[in-house]
Every structure is written in structure tokens, then in C-alpha cells.
Amino acid sequence: MRKRRWTSAILMTVMSMAILAAAPAGAVPDDPGPAPGGRQQVEVFAEDGGIGRASVSPVSPYLADRPQALAADGAVTPLVQNGSTDTKLDVVVIGDGYTAAEQEKFRADAAAKWQEVSAVEPYATYRNLFNVWAVEAVSAQSGITGDPDRAAVRDTALGSYFWCEDIERLLCVDVKAVERYAAKAPQADLVLVVANSAKYGGAGYNDVQSPLGYEGIATVAGGNNRSGQIAVHETGHSLGKLADEYYYDGQGTYQGAEPAESNISTLTTDRMRRERAKWYRWLGRTSPDGGTVGAFVGGGYYPDGIFRPTENSIMRSLGREFNLPGREAMIAGFYRHATTITSTTPANSTLDSSGRLTVDLPVPGTTLRWYSDGRELTHLRGRTTIPLSSFGFAAGPRGIGYRLTAVATDPTPDVLDPALRPSLTGSLSWWVTG
The missing domain is CATH 2.60.40 (Immunoglobulin-like)
Known part of the structure; x- marks a missing residue:
């Protein structure tokens, strides 16, 4: 029986240029804004840790017209099984660009990617709250379109491809194809697509409204040992309901109401303490991402008029830790799907x-x-x-x-x-x- 729970988008996108005002050079000049009709907005991740946004199509032009099922297509393997889907947070990992003969490689890549994610706190402490399911999507050809260059085209189950929207590291996918395979798992709270590539890249679709209960898809390169950070950042949105803490230099001053997200605010530290609002309980404490919690100017895509808790957490650039308010939000997110206690003896018996x-x-x-x-x-x-x-x-x-x-x-x-x-x-x- 599937859990009737909501989960926001997971994991978003990767590109070869940074966009942070305080990040390395190569900034995107303007906020792309809301995606136009039929398209979806994704996050874009640079190799240097910078993060930006782009608008993409949910349909892959490289999804071949082929039989829906090949040999062994859609088989589900539990990579981590800690209990019933009703008491755990279920992560579904789907492979793309792996042939029938490469499914063992896919499972190894999927397990390695989960190890990258679960090594980061608070995942490390709470790893027993998760189930991880590997779904075998069998591709006709090995590899991913756009790897090693634009000329490379592969016939794959999910139509994954680099150079999406002319951004080399942006790894897009066919959303409906992902949905078909995710439905084969016992439950889907988070969905991750692992591509058969060592090229750094990824993407995340946060506008997906899935009848399965998840609201987003993330893609990462299975053979790249740094792409797991993309997944960690994106679960900050999906599980922690956290805002992005990066900003665009040309975006101007934030003029709106107080944001709903727990990690950005229009309030100064003095007002937080006085009003007992946002992350006031954490002010002055040493944060795992470095420094102490305060109110740093810039966040939520705006360089002014809004504050973030720390200088540079994983919600601002990759390769970092969650700050203290972010870690708190993540733990609360875990417990929206999982429970503190289980038993093999049925309750109420x-x-x-x-x-x-x-x-x-x-x-x-x-x-x-x-x-x-x-x-x-x-x-x-x-x-x-x-x-x-x-x-x-x-x-x-x-x-x-x-x-x-x-x-x-x-x-x-x-x-x-x-x-x-x-x-x-x-x-x-x-x-x-x-």
C-alpha cells in the first residue's frame, strides 16, 4: 500500500558556470524567472560548486520509439531495506544508459551514489530511516547522449542527455519515462536518476506533480564521485523545504513579504530575537558549515533585502554542509515519512x-x-x-x-x-x- 504523503522536488541540474555573487567567476547575468508554459524550471550546478537556474522541456528529444519493456526491464532490487514502506522514507533510484548486460554496474553505481548522500549529516545519523530501491531501466545502448561530446547520441530508456539547453553539464531526462519506472517500486518518496556516465552533471525537476506522491526528479552521473552533492542539495528543497541561499547580482532588492522557508528572512538578528522568529534559537551558535549563525545579506536569488543564516551552506554552493537551521529542517523532513519506532509484531494485535x-x-x-x-x-x-x-x-x-x-x-x-x-x-x- 502506497503512503499518501507528499514530498517536494528532489534534485535539480548542473552546468559549467557559477552564478553566485560570491562564487567563482562565470556568473549568469539574470534570474531565468518562472518557466514558461509546458516547461519546467531546474537548478544548474557548476563544477566549482556554484548554483543557478534554467528552464527546460520535460520531454527528451532523444527518447527512441521502442518497445516499452526489454529483457529484465523494470526489475526492482532493494539496495537498502530497513523496514516497511509505511515507516521508512523510500528512495527510488533508476538507471539510464545501462544495457541488459550492465545492470550489475547500475546497481553498484546506485549504491555508491546513495553512500555519497548518506555520508552527509544529518543523513549519516538517520540512515536507518531509509529504504532504497533500484529500478532497472534497460537501455538499448550503453552510455548517455552528449557524452563525451555533442555528437554522441545514445538510445536509452529515459532519454537522458547532456548539453540540455546548450548547457554542457545540464543532464536532462524524459519526465514521463521516469514516472513509468518509478511506479514499479513499492513506494517513491524521492526519485533519483543515475546516468551511465563519469561526466560531471545532473538536473532536478521541482515542478513535477506525480500521482505517485513525489514532486520531483533528480539526475546525476553515476560514475562521477562528486555528483552526489547535487542530490544532497536538492533534498534540502524536497525534504527540508529549504530555500536556495544563493543570489543573482542583477536581481535587485527583495520587496516581498516574509518568506515561508525557514532559512531565509527579511529580519535582522535583532528583530529575530525580539520577535522570536525564524532561526533566532540558533543565533551565535557554531554551525557545521563553518562560522556562527547570524544574518548574512543575500539569499533566495536576491542580493539585498533578504538574509541567510550562514555564509556558505550547501543550500548556497555544493561541497558544503547544511547549516544548523537547515539540519533542523532536514530532520523534521525525514520524520514526515519515517517513524521513530517500528516492530515486526503488528500494532494493535x-x-x-x-x-x-x-x-x-x-x-x-x-x-x-x-x-x-x-x-x-x-x-x-x-x-x-x-x-x-x-x-x-x-x-x-x-x-x-x-x-x-x-x-x-x-x-x-x-x-x-x-x-x-x-x-x-x-x-x-x-x-x-x-
Whole structure:
């Protein structure tokens, strides 16, 4: 059964020029603005870490007219399986440019790309909240159009191609083809396309509205050991609901209302403290991306009139860490799809008091408390396997048994906002009879 949850866009695009005002040279002069009808806006990533935006077609001109299924087409392999799709965040990785004989290579590239993503905090700490599914899209030819140059054309399952919109590192894809393959996985919360190429590049489609529940697609080069950073940045949008912290020199001064995103603001540090708004709880703290949290001018594509929390987090340029407000938002995003506690024993089932019960706490440091009809069984605190005879009761008040509840809370210091704390607590209950 598919989770009825929403997930924003994942991962966006890559190009060979930077656009940040403070980034290396090669700036894009103007904000592309909203994509015109039928087209979609994507982010563009430079090899030097700079990020920009472009408007692209969702249809690939290189998607060949061929049978929808080749030998072994669409087979699904679990690369990481930590539990049920109802309790985990499910990442679907689809390969393109891999022939039937290269599917083992695809799975290896997909696993390596997930390792790149999950090595970055807070993914590293929360990696047990994820399932990762590899979907085999079999291509007629090996490789990707546009690699090594514009003249190279390949017949592939998803029609991926470099030189999209004349940007060499922008790796576009056919959105409907991706949708067909993503539907083969048990659940899709995040979708990543891994291309059979060592050329640095990628793309992300944040305007996709999928009936499967995800709202975006990202593409990366499977054989490039730096392209995983593209995926990390894009999940800042999809999971963290974070804004971009980069800006365009020619964009002028922001004149709008206070942005909804948690990592950009029109407020100075003094106003944040006075109004107890945005990232005021983090002000002055040392951030993992370097320096201390404050209010740095420029963000959300505007060089003035808006502030970002730190000088240069991964939401501003690649190769960086999430800043403290960003890390908090990411953890909250993980818990929109995953839970703090799971068990192989179905919740709300009836158990005999002569048996035992085991629960799993996927995140290190999670606290666990047990309750019998609302009364805490303090002697069981922190124990993940308990004998049901620990109640010391043969039957409930009316001889029908007791309701046993396990409550797990993630006490992470990386989430300070009280409004986000409830999502860090989960519970499971069962009936226990004598």
C-alpha cells in the first residue's frame, strides 16, 4: 500500500558556470524567472560548486520509439531495506544508459551514489530511516547522449542527455519515462536518476506533480564521485523545504513579504530575537558549515533585502554542509515519512502474556518508555525486547487484558523548534491478555 504523503522536488541540474555573487567567476547575468508554459524550471550546478537556474522541456528529444519493456526491464532490487514502506522514507533510484548486460554496474553505481548522500549529516545519523530501491531501466545502448561530446547520441530508456539547453553539464531526462519506472517500486518518496556516465552533471525537476506522491526528479552521473552533492542539495528543497541561499547580482532588492522557508528572512538578528522568529534559537551558535549563525545579506536569488543564516551552506554552493537551521529542517523532513519506532509484531494485535515483544529504534540515542493502560512501567525503560509477563498482571480491570504502549522519542539537540518536536515522537500499542 502506497503512503499518501507528499514530498517536494528532489534534485535539480548542473552546468559549467557559477552564478553566485560570491562564487567563482562565470556568473549568469539574470534570474531565468518562472518557466514558461509546458516547461519546467531546474537548478544548474557548476563544477566549482556554484548554483543557478534554467528552464527546460520535460520531454527528451532523444527518447527512441521502442518497445516499452526489454529483457529484465523494470526489475526492482532493494539496495537498502530497513523496514516497511509505511515507516521508512523510500528512495527510488533508476538507471539510464545501462544495457541488459550492465545492470550489475547500475546497481553498484546506485549504491555508491546513495553512500555519497548518506555520508552527509544529518543523513549519516538517520540512515536507518531509509529504504532504497533500484529500478532497472534497460537501455538499448550503453552510455548517455552528449557524452563525451555533442555528437554522441545514445538510445536509452529515459532519454537522458547532456548539453540540455546548450548547457554542457545540464543532464536532462524524459519526465514521463521516469514516472513509468518509478511506479514499479513499492513506494517513491524521492526519485533519483543515475546516468551511465563519469561526466560531471545532473538536473532536478521541482515542478513535477506525480500521482505517485513525489514532486520531483533528480539526475546525476553515476560514475562521477562528486555528483552526489547535487542530490544532497536538492533534498534540502524536497525534504527540508529549504530555500536556495544563493543570489543573482542583477536581481535587485527583495520587496516581498516574509518568506515561508525557514532559512531565509527579511529580519535582522535583532528583530529575530525580539520577535522570536525564524532561526533566532540558533543565533551565535557554531554551525557545521563553518562560522556562527547570524544574518548574512543575500539569499533566495536576491542580493539585498533578504538574509541567510550562514555564509556558505550547501543550500548556497555544493561541497558544503547544511547549516544548523537547515539540519533542523532536514530532520523534521525525514520524520514526515519515517517513524521513530517500528516492530515486526503488528500494532494493535492481541498478544499472550507468556510471549515476548521486540521493537526497533532506528536512530541512535532514541529514548523508549513502556506504558500499561497509561501507567509507565519504569523498570522496562529503554529495553527494546521485553517479556510480556513483566506486567505482573494476569488480566485487566474487567478481565479483558491491558493495552501496552511503547513510546519512542528522538531527543536530538539538532531540533530546537518546539513546533517540530512532536514529529520526533512515535508510539505503538498492543493488547496483552492473560
